Every structure is written in structure tokens, then in C-alpha cells.
Amino acid sequence: MKILVPVKRVIDYNVKPRVKADGSGVDLANVKMSMNPFDEIAVEEALRLRESGAATEVIAVSVGPAKAQETLRTALAMGADRAILVETEDAVEPLAVAKILKAIAAEEEPGIVMLGKQAIDDDSNQTGQMLAALMDRPQGTFASKVAIEGDHVSVTREVDGGLETVKLALPAVVTTDLRLNEPRYASLPNIMKAKSKPLAMKTPADYGVDTAPRITTTHVAEPPVRQAGEIVADVDALVAKLKALGVA
Amino acid sequence: MxxxxxxxxxxxxxxxxxxxxxxxxxxxxxxxxxxxxxxxxxxxxxxxxxxxxxxxxxxxxxxxxxxxxxxxxxxxxxxxxxxxxxxxxxxxxxxxxxxxxxxxxxxxxxxxxxxxxxxxxxxxxxxxxxxxxxxxxxxxxxxxxxxxxxxxxxxxxxxxxxxxVAGPGSAGSSEFVGLDAVKSDRPELTSAKIIVSGGRALKDGETFEQVITPLADKLGAAIGASRAAVDAGYVPNDYQVGQTGKIVAPEVYIAIGISGAIQHLAGMKDSKTIVAINKDPDAPIFQVADVGLVGDLFTVVPELTSKL
Missing domain, CATH: 3.40.50.620 (HUPs)
Structure with missing residues (x-):
């Protein structure tokens, strides 16, 4: 069984994004970029499934600019077998990404498509669900545990009220939550080895997908700033403050 | 329309x-x-x-x-x-x-x-x-x-x-196996009026429980946590407040031993009043807090609990 792992190149999660002065977007020039952290968890989970014998091949795929090759090389250095970049310099919305992934899935026929539950740039939380809809296959979103059971996958999901378990017929789409695993670091020898692993270059047109955006961002602004309040001297002063708020 | x-x-x-x-x-x-x-x-x-x-x-x-x-x-x-x-x-x-x-x-x-x-x-x-x-x-x-x-x-x-209305019914490709529901007498995190939230400074699960729970009990508050506390295994993930957890906006949010990482602030900065207790006076949480107290949470929080 193959596992397809879509990964996205995003601003590094440790970097505080700055809104451009003209309100046209977030300034990404000379900003450290990394693999979306949820996608890193997806790569790790796919590798573990391969290492356990449940999967045979892990294919990383990205839809993005030429520089997303770096993101794919990271996935390869972690242990993915090969990679596909669907290159476009335009911003591609989740629906169009899902359409491209559907076309790739039709070619590769993976048993599982494993991807992050959301990207930390646009915070959309849509691609996995949309892909599952387009493939007409089941989805296990926000996964904190994944187990292959014959021709099914059991997915434990982080939901508002606790942990929910669903059983899905394969092939299926799984989106990862934070506690699923702790991704490995790529070792230096593996980083070197990754340079010679196959990385296929494609374009959205190769899959016949129109990536024209449906949603226009007209303005991007800084969020309203909260003002720092008052530092109180001791617990008694804090108690007085809380009482004034009607808390105690 | x-x-x-x-x-x-x-x-x-x-x-x-x-x-x-x-x-x-x-x-x-x-x-x-x-x-x-x-x-x-x-x-x-x-x-x-x-x-x-x-x-x-x-x-x-x-x-x-x-x-x-x-x-x-x-x-x-x-x-x-x-x-x-x-x-x-x-x-x-x-x-x-x-x-x-x-x-x-x-x-x-x-x-x-x-x-x-x-x-x-x-x-x-x-x-x-x-x-x-x-x-x-x-x-x-x-x-x-x-x-x-x-x-x-x-x-x-x-x-x-x-x-x-009737729909197509079951698609037949997925099955609900079970829900391991969090059983709690506390108010639910996303609808609570008061939230007491703990961070990595709480050291471990047991200490988290000993310090945070009595205060939350006294206030009738829900309990939350930072991603750091969840990642460290002190509490389950459904306690997590932040970009990757729950988005909350209670009347009062009490952040204890939480430094105030960007991703945590994203989940609670719409709270009406933010109270922060942290031993580091330079912690970013104080930049958004309405009321701050600099001190060792292991002495300050029990004292606070006893005086409320």
C-alpha cells in the first residue's frame, strides 16, 4: 500500500508574521519558511506505517512555488521514498489543491492520503475533507491515533467532547492533529541521501486543474492590539481585583 | 437570500x-x-x-x-x-x-x-x-x-x-466506533465564564492537578492549558487553548505559568479580562494581561485559592 503525503511550505511556526503596511498581505520576503508542522506529523506517521510493514511506499507531494522543493527534500530526508512538486507561483486555494491531489491519487492509487489538518498560514482546515469528498472516500480528520486493520483504518479523532474513534474503509483520507506523534529530525546522512531521491516536476495544467481563486483577499490588517494592564504587588491586591470583577 | x-x-x-x-x-x-x-x-x-x-x-x-x-x-x-x-x-x-x-x-x-x-x-x-x-x-x-x-x-x-427531511442515509464507508467522552462536572471550556489555564511551568500532571484544580473548583471555572503543557503530557489535548486547540473568550481568563506564545494568545486574546501569574516579569503574557502578578506560582496560587 502506498501512502500519499501532501505537504505545504509555510512561514516557520516560530516566526511572528508581519502584516505589510499597504494591507495587501503578510510579508514573506526574507522570512524563514518550513514545512507546515501538521504535515510534518503526517510524514512521520506515514513513515511509521511503512516501517511497521503496513505500507510499502511514501510519496510526498506539494503544490506550490519552486522553493517548495526544499520542503519536499525535507520530507525525503525524513524518509519519504519520492516526491512530486506541482509547481505554481500563484496562491492555490484548498479546493484547487484538493482537485490536483485527486488527480495524483487517481494515478498513484494510494491506500491512505495523510496530511495535516490545517496549514498555519491561512488556517483553512479544508484540504483533506475536500479531497475525501472529491474522491468519494471516507475521512478521518484531526487524528491522534491511526491503526490499519486489514482493509480498514481505525482513526481516533480529537473532537470537542473527547476522543472519538471511527473505522474507515480503505482507501481513506486522514488528517493529523498535534498529538499523533513527534516527528523525527532528518540526520545529516539522510539529508545527503535525499538529494538523489526522485522528485518529479509537474504543473496544475498537467492535471487539468484551474487554480483561479474563488476568494479574493481585499485587505489584511493587524488584529486589534490589547493594551497591557496593571501589575499588582501581591496576592491580596489580586484578590481585590478579582472581587471587583465579580469573580469571587 | x-x-x-x-x-x-x-x-x-x-x-x-x-x-x-x-x-x-x-x-x-x-x-x-x-x-x-x-x-x-x-x-x-x-x-x-x-x-x-x-x-x-x-x-x-x-x-x-x-x-x-x-x-x-x-x-x-x-x-x-x-x-x-x-x-x-x-x-x-x-x-x-x-x-x-x-x-x-x-x-x-x-x-x-x-x-x-x-x-x-x-x-x-x-x-x-x-x-x-x-x-x-x-x-x-x-x-x-x-x-x-x-x-x-x-x-x-x-x-x-x-x-x-430524508437524505441518502449511510454512505457505508465509515462507521462510528465510540466516543471516549471527557467526564467532568466543570463547565465546558468553550462556553465557560471563567477559565483557569496552566502552562509548562506546572512541572507535571500531578502538580498541575494540585495547583490548578483547587483554584478552578473555588471559582467554578473550566480548566485549560497551553500547548506546551499538553505536549508535555500534563493534561489531555482537549484542554488545549490556542491556534491548534480551542478558541475561547470567557469573562475572565486566568493564565498560570503560561509565557504567552503567539499560538496560545491566538486562542484566548478575545477574553474580556485576562489575569496572568508568572515568575518572569518579561513574559509576553503580561503584554496582553489586564491584571498581572509576578511571582512563584507554587506559593502564589495556593495563597490565592485560600483567600478567595
Whole structure:
């Protein structure tokens, strides 16, 4: 069984994004970029499934600019077998990404498509669900545990009220939550080895997908700033403050 | 303009999240209908929501457990008669609605915090570090609603008609196995008036319990945690407040031993009053806190608990 792992190149999660002065977007020039952290968890989970014998091949795929090759090389250095970049310099919305992934899935026929539950740039939380809809296959979103059971996958999901378990017929789409695993670091020898692993270059047109955006961002602004309040001297002063708020 | 709100009932009653989504739907300027995938009793309860003119009830067992594979075809099938489909951005809404959007070939607008115009919305991006104004060009709108930023519609006073609807039923590709529900006498995190939240400084699960729980008990508060505390295994993930956890906006949020990482602030900075206790006077949490106390939480918090 193959596992397809879509990964996205995003601003590094440790970097505080700055809104451009003209309100046209977030300034990404000379900003450290990394693999979306949820996608890193997806790569790790796919590798573990391969290492356990449940999967045979892990294919990383990205839809993005030429520089997303770096993101794919990271996935390869972690242990993915090969990679596909669907290159476009335009911003591609989740629906169009899902359409491209559907076309790739039709070619590769993976048993599982494993991807992050959301990207930390646009915070959309849509691609996995949309892909599952387009493939007409089941989805296990926000996964904190994944187990292959014959021709099914059991997915434990982080939901508002606790942990929910669903059983899905394969092939299926799984989106990862934070506690699923702790991704490995790529070792230096593996980083070197990754340079010679196959990385296929494609374009959205190769899959016949129109990536024209449906949603226009007209303005991007800084969020309203909260003002720092008052530092109180001791617990008694804090108690007085809380009482004034009607808390105690 | 008619909008359909996909409701997530709490048993047979109306969830606060649904009431917030109804408010957002009303702001689109037309009629609001609600789809309840649940019992007839839940349908009747939703008929009382102010501003709702019709309630659709789908009581098939296939829709009972929030399985997206079954619900999405039901909702997409009903969407023909609507200009907009909305759901609260709960884990159920976030799971089901993008699947509906893809079936309708619509690009969903996720997690809106404000309705600016008939097709224009504000939504947070980059963990709330930026607010984007976005305009949809799709003929139909599919929207999830951040429930903490919309007032709740009145749960009573309305008199909607109730209609039964049937959908395609089970898609047969997924099965609900079980829910390991968090059992707690505490208020639920996303609807609590007061939240006491702990960070990595709490050292371990036992210490977290010893320091945080008595204070929360005394205040009748829900308990939250930073991602660092969750990652370190002190508490389960459903305690997590932040970009990757729950978004909360209580009357009072008490952050204990939480430094105030960007991703945590994204989940709680809409709280009415923020109280921070931290031993590091330079911790970023103090830049957003209304009331701060610099001190060792292991002495300060028990003292606070005893004096309240």
C-alpha cells in the first residue's frame, strides 16, 4: 500500500508574521519558511506505517512555488521514498489543491492520503475533507491515533467532547492533529541521501486543474492590539481585583 | 437570500455554538433555516430559536454521530434551495462543511469573525496574527463561524415550522466506533465564564492537578492549558487553548505559568479580562494581561485559592 503525503511550505511556526503596511498581505520576503508542522506529523506517521510493514511506499507531494522543493527534500530526508512538486507561483486555494491531489491519487492509487489538518498560514482546515469528498472516500480528520486493520483504518479523532474513534474503509483520507506523534529530525546522512531521491516536476495544467481563486483577499490588517494592564504587588491586591470583577 | 445553518444539537437541546452561527446567518440579511441531524425533540427545541423561520429535522441513525461521509450528501442535497450554508466552527462543523463545499464546487470561507457584506467577511489568518477581509465569488456561500465572536441568538421566543427531511442515509464507508467522552462536572471550556489555564511551568500532571484544580473548583471555572503543557503530557489535548486547540473568550481568563506564545494568545486574546501569574516579569503574557502578578506560582496560587 502506498501512502500519499501532501505537504505545504509555510512561514516557520516560530516566526511572528508581519502584516505589510499597504494591507495587501503578510510579508514573506526574507522570512524563514518550513514545512507546515501538521504535515510534518503526517510524514512521520506515514513513515511509521511503512516501517511497521503496513505500507510499502511514501510519496510526498506539494503544490506550490519552486522553493517548495526544499520542503519536499525535507520530507525525503525524513524518509519519504519520492516526491512530486506541482509547481505554481500563484496562491492555490484548498479546493484547487484538493482537485490536483485527486488527480495524483487517481494515478498513484494510494491506500491512505495523510496530511495535516490545517496549514498555519491561512488556517483553512479544508484540504483533506475536500479531497475525501472529491474522491468519494471516507475521512478521518484531526487524528491522534491511526491503526490499519486489514482493509480498514481505525482513526481516533480529537473532537470537542473527547476522543472519538471511527473505522474507515480503505482507501481513506486522514488528517493529523498535534498529538499523533513527534516527528523525527532528518540526520545529516539522510539529508545527503535525499538529494538523489526522485522528485518529479509537474504543473496544475498537467492535471487539468484551474487554480483561479474563488476568494479574493481585499485587505489584511493587524488584529486589534490589547493594551497591557496593571501589575499588582501581591496576592491580596489580586484578590481585590478579582472581587471587583465579580469573580469571587 | 436564505441561509441554512447546520446545527450540532447537545442531545435534545440547542448548543451555544449553533446560536452564534444563527446570528452570523441572520447578518447575511435573509431568512434563516436550521438543519438538525438528530431527534424530533431536538428539532422542536431548535424551533424556538429567535430569528429562525424553519427547522429541518433529519432523524436517520446514519446522521446521529456526525459522520461526514453521511452528513455531507444530506446537506449538499438540501443546499440547492439555499444561498448560503453555515455551521459553527466546532470539530463537527470543521469536519463536515468542507466536504459539503467540495461537493458543491464552492471554496469555503472558514472561521469568519465578522460579516462585512453579503459576500464579504473577516477571518483570522496566521493564528490570528492578521485579520483578512475576504470576498467570495462563488454563486453559493459555504461558511464556518467562529462562535466566540458572534452574540448568541436567543434560544427562545421563536416559532419556526418544523419539517422532516430524508437524505441518502449511510454512505457505508465509515462507521462510528465510540466516543471516549471527557467526564467532568466543570463547565465546558468553550462556553465557560471563567477559565483557569496552566502552562509548562506546572512541572507535571500531578502538580498541575494540585495547583490548578483547587483554584478552578473555588471559582467554578473550566480548566485549560497551553500547548506546551499538553505536549508535555500534563493534561489531555482537549484542554488545549490556542491556534491548534480551542478558541475561547470567557469573562475572565486566568493564565498560570503560561509565557504567552503567539499560538496560545491566538486562542484566548478575545477574553474580556485576562489575569496572568508568572515568575518572569518579561513574559509576553503580561503584554496582553489586564491584571498581572509576578511571582512563584507554587506559593502564589495556593495563597490565592485560600483567600478567595
Amino acid at each position: 436564505t441561509a441554512l445553518v447546520f446545527a450540532e444539537p447537545h442531545g435534545d437541546s440547542v448548543a451555544d455554538a449553533t446560536l452564534a452561527a444563527v446570528t452570523a446567518a441572520s447578518q447575511l440579511g435573509g431568512d434563516v433555516h436550521v438543519l438538525v441531524a438528530g431527534s424530533d425533540a431536538a428539532g422542536q427545541a431548535h424551533a424556538g430559536i429567535a430569528g429562525v423561520s424553519k427547522v429541518l429535522v433529519a432523524s436517520d441513525d446514519a446522521y446521529a454521530h456526525g459522520l461526514a461521509e453521511n452528513l455531507a450528501p444530506l446537506i449538499a442535497g438540501l443546499a440547492d434551495g439555499y444561498d448560503a450554508v453555515l455551521a459553527p466552527a466546532t470539530t463537527t462543523g470543521k469536519n463536515v462543511l468542507p466536504r459539503v463545499a467540495a461537493m458543491l464546487d464552492v471554496m469555503q470561507v472558514s472561521d469568519i469573525i465578522n460579516v462585512e457584506g453579503p459576500k464579504t467577511f473577516k477571518r483570522p489568518i496566521y493564528a490570528g496574527n492578521a485579520i483578512a477581509t475576504v470576498e467570495s465569488s462563488d454563486p453559493k456561500l459555504v461558511i464556518t463561524v467562529r462562535t466566540t465572536t458572534f452574540e448568541k441568538a436567543a434560544a427562545e421566543g421563536g416559532s419556526a415550522s418544523v419539517e422532516t
